[in-house]
Amino acid sequence: MDHRAVGISGVGVVAPFGIGSGKWFFAKPPAGPSIHPWSYQARSSDAMGLAATVRDFEPKQHLPRKGLRNLNNAINFARIATNCAVEDAALVLRELDPARVGIALGTNLSCADHMFRFDRDALEGFVDPLHFPNTGISSPACQVSVFEGLHGLTSTFSSGHGASLDALQFAVTSLLRGDVDVMIAGGVEAMCPDLQHPTLTKSRHWLDLAHQSNTWPGPFQTDHEAAILGEGCVCFILERLETMTARGVCPLALVAGYATGFDPGAYATGSPDEVAMATLIEEALDRAGIAPRQVDLVISGAQGMPSLDQAEARALGKVLNGNQAPTAIPSSQLGDTQGATGAFLAAWATSAFQNRKVMGYAPRGSSTLDLVHGERSGSFHNCLLTAFGAMGDRTAMVLQLPH
């Protein structure tokens, strides 16, 4: 059912390196890391660290002013990325049957800041009822649906780093089942200073990970534990191939295979199960109908946690078995974008297909993988995406360049 029958026809990006459609993103892939000092302002004005945020974000530059006052960054990111993706797909939403358009997003934390603030308002004795619905984790997808009047379906996934790949797969399923004709799918995450406060992260209370760091992220480096936070949104337009063909549009990428699972021992033991990772990767490739030797690009969601990254490197080595496909790591430019990670991986792959080059800023050093540092050219056809989280969430997807 998931064999290349659904494709991506448009991409919209809100990222620390800029905001725009696929055409913009493919023409100007990020020239370097987007990491910069960032102040956690919620509780302490002098707390600084490194992060990859969408700096100087002004929603009114991208969206009509109506209603903006009550929205938060996650919702605005999703609305802007949707608009960019629709434009990129050469669609006009008001010309579509709104009952045949749906949206599904992955996110883990995106509206947490709204929940914390709403509760603080309640403590002070007054809450604005207009702010209440935005405390819900599904509010980015729902607000897009409401603002655009789309009523095919809405959904939201919070499953760790693979959440937006889950959303993409759900979009594929919904399209193939005939529930909708067009799906907007992707992932969004926005900073939540309360949760990301340095006192929590430095003391390793939050997720037990060193998410707040003053050193550069180092995915796949054995001696360098440093993950930093990021934010942003990528939305894709997905359609059945027959629909795209009928309107004369070429797919940018095909969703070919997907697998998901969980490693229950990874968090407790600190020793991720690399055999299970390899099995999951093999399942995704098998569902895509391609052999490991045909993989010509890997986009990894590795965040810079040595035990997890090394297990992933060994799993990739086992499955690819001598196939040294280049491996790009968006988190080295974007930080840990949590539930949006999968969507950024898919954006990287789509860009690589269209540009015939992939960007990466992996730290230099020893790794068993062929890590991309700078620009790498190539004719990429089969891209493996891996989103493996520290809690044990495991998701892999295969995107393909259409013939």
Add this chain to the structure above:
Amino acid sequence: MTHNEAIVITGLGAIAPNGIGLDAFWENTVNGVSGIRDVTSLVHAKRENKRGGEIPDFKVTDLVEIPDSEAFGRATQLSLAAATMALKDSGLEPAEWQAMRTGVYLGTTMGESQLAESFNRHFPEGQSEASLRYYPSNMMPAMVSISLGLKGPSGLIPTACAAGNYAIGYAFDMLQSGRADCMLAGGADPWSLIAYEGFSAMFAISPDCCRPFDRDRSGILISEGAALLVLESEKRARARGARIYARLAGYGIGADGYHMTGPHPEGRGGIQAGRNALRSARISPDEVDYVSAHGTGTQANDKTETLIVKSLLGDRAKRVPVSSIKSMIGHTMGAASALEAVVSVKALETGVIPPTVNFQNPDPECDLDVVPNVARRIHPEVVMSNSFAFGGNCATVIFQKYGG
């Protein structure tokens, strides 16, 4: 597993304001026993409405033997306890569910909102900082998977008050596509001050009780709870000699795309969800014998749901029984549709459908057979369970009597 193989329910776990455990919940629900009481955390609140569906007797360590489970957020504790009950009910042994690809999909509205509330009230004193590690929404299913040793798909579906049905639907997809061998699916929500304040600010909370479909209905009551179902293929269930409660025939999702807090006046998202569910289940509207209503007890929801049921069932709508258990347990948010799924399955198993209690005065705009105040034995063959939520999230699931 081949695509489109029948999916069946082999285990149920429920924690509700009117009963902890499947038997207590079901018995009290068919007998019209209310779980509504004064909420302990509202004792000193300035607001007049202090009623809700808190479960003060719930203690996770009474129900599960998981080290440190008391440190988890309450939503995770409720989920873990309901998951443990459901697995035990299914007859699966830990070695069995851990050997196969058993996964979990949980629905929620507020997630670990109690952790946020605690943080805001106690920061920077140490304790609540540590507990925030369990706040991110994906931690709920992750901690269930970690605690029970589940290797299958694990995710949270935070689609508000329809989330339990969404989770059941996605579990159905995972099983039908062969990505999992067994799935736990349902939802959980803790009692939430944030939800209470939000709904209060919208004047949506009833001062006394929840009266779905009654002319004088005055709103919802905030509650907490959890329910999970064990889903597996019929083939696998039969092979291990499991008791099969019912068949999960299909599900459907829709969207209102209209307003963040109010339903579309014609119920277009609910109608879409219902139609998609009927199509997915390959069930004709004429075959539906009972509708487990979303039935929140607000003026807008119940009027709109009446339109939805009429649109889906046509001329039969007034003759098909429709009841709302929220009249007894209040609105358990992300757990609501999961608890209603448990009731739907038990109705198929026992032949009895629960009542809508507190019903006194019929509303001409809700002119359905709402099973007023007393349970009824109708031996349904097909049950439709509706759920609608903030943001226009709508999901319907359809269960069918298992014939063996």
